Amino acid sequence: xxxxxxxxxxxxxxxxxxxxxxxxxxxxxxxxxxxxxxxxxxxxxxxxxxxxxxxxxxxxxxxxxxxxxxxxxxxxxxxxxxxxxxxxxxxxxxxxxxxxxxxxxxxxxxxxxxxxxxxxxxxxxxxxxxxxxxxxxxxxxxxxxxxxxxxxxxxxxxxxxxxxxxxxxxxxxxxxxxxxxxxxxxxxxxxxxxxxxxxxxxxxxxxxxxxxxxxxxxxxxxxxxxxxxxxxxxxxxxxxxxxxxxxxxxxxxxxxxxxxxxxxxxxxxxxxxxxxxxxxxxxxxxxxxxxxxxxxxxxxxxxxxxxxxxxxxxxxxxxxxxxxxxxxxxxxxxxxxxxxxxxxxxxxxxxxxxxxxxxxxxxxxxxxxxxxxxxxxxxxxxxxxxxxxxxxxxxxxxxxxxxxxxxxxxxxxxxxxxxxxxxxxxxxxxxxxxxxxxxxx
Amino acid sequence: xxxxxxxxxxxxxxxxxxxxxxxxxxxxxxxxxxxxxxxxxxxxxxxxxxxxxxxxxxxxxxxxxxxxxxxxxxxxxxxxxxxxxxxxxxxxxxxxxxxxxxxxxxxxxxxxxxxxxxxxxxxxxxxxxxxxxxxxxxxxxxxxxxxxxxxxxxxxxxxxxxxxxxxxxxxxxxxxxxxxxxxxxxxxxxxxxxxxxxxxxxxxxxxxxxxxxxxxxxxxxxxxxxxxxxxxxxxxxxxxxxxxxxxxxxxxxxxxxxxxxxxxxxxxxxxxxxxxxxxxxxxxxxxxxxxxxxxxxxxxxxxxxxxxxxxxxxxxxxxxxxxxxxx
Numbered sequence: 040x041x042x043x044x045x046x047x048x049x050x051x052x053x054x055x056x057x058x059x060x061x062x063x064x065x066x067x068x069x070x071x072x073x074x075x076x077x078x079x080x081x082x083x084x085x086x087x088x089x090x091x092x093x094x095x096x097x098x099x100x101x102x103x104x105x106x107x108x109x110x111x112x113x114x115x116x117x118x119x120x121x122x123x124x125x126x127x128x129x130x131x132x133x134x135x136x137x138x139x140x141x142x143x144x145x146x147x148x149x150x151x152x153x154x155x156x157x158x159x160x161x162x163x164x165x166x167x168x169x170x171x172x173x174x175x176x177x178x179x180x181x182x183x184x185x186x187x188x189x190x191x192x193x194x195x196x197x198x199x200x201x202x203x204x205x206x207x208x209x210x211x212x213x214x215x216x217x218x219x220x221x222x223x224x225x226x227x228x229x230x231x232x233x234x235x236x237x238x239x240x241x242x243x244x245x246x247x248x249x250x251x252x253x254x255x256x257x258x259x260x261x262x263x264x265x266x267x268x269x270x271x272x273x274x275x276x277x278x279x280x281x282x283x284x285x286x287x288x289x290x291x292x293x294x295x296x297x298x299x300x301x302x303x304x305x306x307x308x309x310x311x312x313x314x315x316x317x318x319x320x321x322x323x324x325x326x327x328x329x330x331x332x333x334x335x336x337x338x339x340x341x342x343x344x345x346x347x348x349x350x351x352x353x354x355x356x357x358x359x360x361x362x363x364x365x366x367x368x369x370x371x372x373x374x375x376x377x378x379x380x381x382x383x384x385x386x387x388x389x390x391x392x393x394x395x396x397x398x399x400x401x402x403x404x405x406x407x408x409x410x411x412x413x414x415x416x417x418x419x420x421x422x423x424x425x426x427x428x429x430x431x432x433x434x435x436x437x438x439x440x441x442x443x444x445x446x447x448x449x450x451x452x453x454x455x456x457x458x459x460x461x462x463x464x465x466x467x468x469x470x471x472x473x474x475x476x477x478x479x480x
Numbered sequence: 481x482x483x484x485x486x487x488x489x490x491x492x493x494x495x496x497x498x499x500x501x502x503x504x505x506x507x508x509x510x511x512x513x514x515x516x517x518x519x520x521x522x523x524x525x526x527x528x529x530x531x532x533x534x535x536x537x538x539x540x541x542x543x544x545x546x547x548x549x550x551x552x553x554x555x556x557x558x559x560x561x562x563x564x565x566x567x568x569x570x571x572x573x574x575x576x577x578x579x580x581x582x583x584x585x586x587x588x589x590x591x592x593x594x595x596x597x598x599x600x601x602x603x604x605x606x607x608x609x610x611x612x613x614x615x616x617x618x619x620x621x622x623x624x625x626x627x628x629x630x631x632x633x634x635x636x637x638x639x640x641x642x643x644x645x646x647x648x649x650x651x652x653x654x655x656x657x658x659x660x661x662x663x664x665x666x667x668x669x670x671x672x673x674x675x676x677x678x679x680x681x682x683x684x685x686x687x688x689x690x691x692x693x694x695x696x697x698x699x700x701x702x703x704x705x706x707x708x709x710x711x712x713x714x715x716x717x718x719x720x721x722x723x724x725x726x727x728x729x730x731x732x733x734x735x736x737x738x739x740x741x742x743x744x745x746x747x748x749x750x751x752x753x754x755x756x757x758x759x760x761x762x763x764x765x766x767x768x769x770x771x772x773x774x775x776x777x778x779x780x781x782x783x784x785x786x787x788x789x790x791x792x793x794x795x796x797x798x799x800x801x802x803x804x805x806x807x
Binding site for chain 1: 520568573574577578579581583585592724725728771772776778779781782785786789
C-alpha cells in the first residue's frame, strides 16, 4: 500500500503546482475576477480538532492574500465563523457531513473589492472526502457602504468615462443620420469591429498594443468606406426609402454580429492590460492609467472632431449637407464625397469607441457593440437626432445617469433607467436637448 | 451519409408547429402596425414577452384560471401600447422605432433581473403553468397523426388552438382592413396629413392600431410558450427582427403574407439548419463546428432581410402599390 500512497501524494503535489500555474496564467491573461482559490493540502487543521469535517479556502484578490476577512457557516442548526489568516487562508470545522451555507462578510473586504454578483453566500456539500474547498470569486467593485458623497464622486468619474466613449460612437451615428437620414443599426457592429481587430492583432498576432490599436482604427475606417461603397451608396442611387434603408441596416447588423460569433466564438476575451490595478488615487476615486488614458483620448478626439466640424472646409460642408442636402449640392458641395468622409470618420470613431468600451467593461465579445447600441441611440435622441454636439451632451448624460443610477438600482437593471429617461425626454422635449423643432415633423 | 428523410421530416413538421403559429400571429400584428398603418414597431418582442409572462405569472403567482390569465396578458399589452404610444405616435417614424426597441429591452431587463426573482424566475424563467391549458384539452390521451406529423394529445391541442387562433385573427384582420376603419388606417400610411385634413383623429387611429397589433403579439407570446418554458433570453431584439423577416418575406400589407411567410421561413430555416448540421457531422464542411453551424442561420436571416427589402420590398404576396415604405 505504501508506494501507492506516495504516488497519490506526489500527484496531489503536481496538481497544486498545476493549479498555481493556472492561477498565475489566469491573472496574467487578465481575468477581472481572480478566483479565491482553495488550497486543500497546506491548511492547518490543528485549531479545528473537535470536528471531523472541514470547509476551507483561500481568499486572495489579484494574487494578494486578504487577511481578516470574516467567513460564517450556517446549517443543520450549527453556526460558526472564522477569519482569514495572514496568508488569506481559512478553515471551519463542522459536526456533520451535510449541506451548509457559507457566507463571506463583504464588509470585511478591503476597499474596492467585492464578491462577484450575489455569490457572497455559497451552499456547499461534502463530496467523498471530509474536507471541502469553497471558493469565493472576488472582483473589483464598490459596495454602498462607502459614504454617499464619495460614492457619488466615484460614479460621476466613471460615468464621465463611459459617457465620453459613448460620445465617440454617438457622434458618428449622429453625423451619418444627419447627412443620409439613416438610423444605422449596424453601428453596433462597427463598434465591436474595432475591439475585435485589436484582439486579433494585439493578442492573437501579439503585436504591440499601440500598433494593434492603430491597425484596428485604420481597418475600422476602411470598414466604413467599404460599407458605404458596397451597400449604402448603391442604395442611395436606387432611391431606396429611408425606412427600407433602416431595415437593411438591421439585417446587416444581424448578419455581421453572427459572422463575428462565427469567427470569434461566444466567449469574452481580454485585451492586454485590461485588468491592471487601479493605482491612481484622486481623493476617494481610484483609477487605473487605462481609465485616464481612455478619458484623455476621448477628449482629444472629440476636440479634433469639433475642430473638424467647425473650422475645416470639409467639416463645414458636412454640416451644410446635414442641414439641407439639396441646397448643399446646389452650392457646389460634392454630397457623395461628404457622405463617404462621414462614413469613414463615423466608423473610425465607432472603432475607437469599441476599443475603449472593451477596456471599460472589461472584455471583448461578439455582441459587445449591440449591448450599448440602444444607449448610443438614447444619447443621440436625447441630444437631438442629427446634431453632433447634441450627441456629445446626450452621451455624457446617459453615461452619468447609468453610473449614478446604480446607487439605488440593482446593477443588472442599470440600463433600464437610461432607457426610461429616453422615453421621458421624448415625452417632454421630443426634439432632444440641442435639437431644433423642425426636425421632428 | 446524410439522413435526408430526417431533414425533410423535421422541416415538414415546422409547417404546423406551434412556434410557426406564434410567429405568424406576431407577424400578423406587425402587419397591422407596419404594413397597414406604417408604424415602425420594433418592440414586438416586448408584446410577446408580456403575453408569456402575463399568462405564466397570473397562473403561477396568483392561481388564475386560463381565461383570466389570457385577459391579464392582453390587459398588460394594452397598457404597454398606451405607454409606448403616448409619447411617440405624434413623432416621426424612427422615434417610434427607437422607443419601442428600448421599451422591449426594458421589459426584458426587468424580467431578467434578480430583484424580482420570486415572481419572474429571473434568468432561468418560469415553468409549470401548463396544467390549466392541458386540462381544457378535449382530445383523449394517445398518439395521433401520420408520417412526420405524429404527436400526442397535448401537442395536437397546442397546434389546434394555435392555428385556430391564427385563422380567426387572419379573418378578423381581413374584415377590419376592408372596413371604414381599415381605410382610414391605410390612408394614414399613405398620407397622414391628407387623413388629418379629412377631419380624422390620426393620433387616436394610430393608437388603436398599436393596441390591436400589440394584442396579436401578446397572444403570439402565449402560444409561443405553451410548448416550451418562459425564458427571458428568448425575448431579445432579434426575436422582433425574425418576425420582421417573416413579415417582409410574406408581404407587409397582406393577410396571407405573415401566415404563409412564417411557414416558408421556418420550413426553410429548419431545412437549412438541419442540412448544415448533418453536413458538418458528415464532414462535408471541415472548417465548421456544430456550434458554428447553428449560428449560420442568423447570418442567413440577416442577409435575407437585406435582400428582400432591397430587391422585393413588397414580399411574396404584396402589391407594389401598397408599400409601407413611404418617403
